[in-house]
Amino acid sequence: MIEFETVSKIYGDKKAVDDVSFKINKGEFFVLIGPSGCGKTTTLKMINRLINLSEGFIYFNDKPISDYDVSKMRWDIGYVLQQIALFPHMTIKENIAQVPEMKKWKKKDIADRVDELLNMVGLDPETYRDRYPSELSGGQQQRIGVIRALASDPPVVLMDEPFSALDPISRKNLQDDLLELQTKIKKTIVFVTHDIEEAMKMGDRICLLNQGRVEQIGTPDEFIHHPKNEFVKSFLGNMDVHVLKQIQLGDIAQPITEVSIGEINQFPKVKPTETIDHIYGLLAEHEAIVMDKGEEVPSHIVTRKYVFSYLAGKNRGVS
Structure with missing residues (x-):
């Protein structure tokens, strides 16, 4: 589905991402993790070309991302931010409908999709579709952020620390909701976090970055039982194994x-x-x-x- 081949991102004389290679499988929940400044968000943003790579190749469905029309490609890649970024002057329905409208869906299809998605995350459409973001709690707003990214049924969803600003209970609930949702929608999800427990809970596989380079890629089990080096062991030490x-x-x-x-x-x-x-x-x-x-x-x-x-x-x- 997505492949990085010797990818680097260079700013001046600094490599923010340094010779990174990996594959993300269709339907996989793939987590990018590492300390602050390790290059995880840069790596994520290169997938939908919010940041352009300096060296190497990124493939989407076996085709270099540079071969796609960037606007159309982004319509096929959902994006969820930590800051949520809902449009405050638009209703919840209008927020969710943005990409389907740009793709010229029929109004009835958009309305049906909005209701379907709201039901999917436990928000009654009759109650919530005509409300404004300011009328929702932080957790409810983040749920809208997630389903807005799913509105046009994209095959890939990028999530950049989507739950880190929430209180612990809301965060745990949204993690559980997303895992349950993924069993139904089976999207390819690339998820950035700095939290090792969150990575272990959410990821089918985890990619641990350090100073722009890959330290280890593997399942949660492989990280616990077969850490590759001292950096991996020390990073895992943040979790009370x-x-x-x-x-x-x-x-x-x-x-x-x-x-x-x-x-x-x-x-x-x-x-x-x-x-x-x-x-x-x-x-x-x-x-x-x-x-x-x-x-x-x-x-x-x-x-x-x-x-x-x-x-x-x-x-x-x-x-």
Whole structure:
């Protein structure tokens, strides 16, 4: 879907991004993370040409991004900012409709799409479509920012620290909402954050940058079990991985929904008193673990995302 091939961005005598190469797969939630000034936002903005690369190539659907008409290409790439940037003088419906209108959708199709998206994020269209941004909470505004980026059904969505300005509870709720939404829409999402817990919770794969260069790319499991160097280890140190030693399976397990008995039987069964530290290897090999409480039909399950969601909430004091 998206490929960076030896890409650099140079400002004067400084390389903000230095010889970066990676591929982002279709439907993947790909997280860019690293310390301040590491080049993650620059890397993101080069994808939709808000910043032009200096060296190398970026491909979108196997075609160099320089070959696309920049305006039309941006219509196919949704963009969500930390600052939300809703138009204050426009209603919520008008804010969401911007790109579909530019693409000359029919008015009925736009109205239907607005209502569909509002319903998708739990905001009643009758209540919210004609309100103005100032009449919404910060979390509600950010939900509108997310669905505005989805309005024209783009295959790719770029998200630049979209939740970092929110309070911990709103942030956790929006993370959960976005993960649930992604199971339905299956977009290719490129997500920038400076928060390791957020990266571990959200990402299918994570790209850790440092001084413009890639330190490691891998799944959350690979980062925890196989950090490539001391920088990666020290960056992971910002997350209390040792907390895994105190968390029991029963602390994290969630009720099983929409999983067939056949699927449940594929997952290993573990007692609720086992600690996550002891069974994390199973989570690296299996999509989920079923909690064994002696029931005829198991009722609770644990996935890796449940673990990271729990860790993120615990570290921020959110229960």
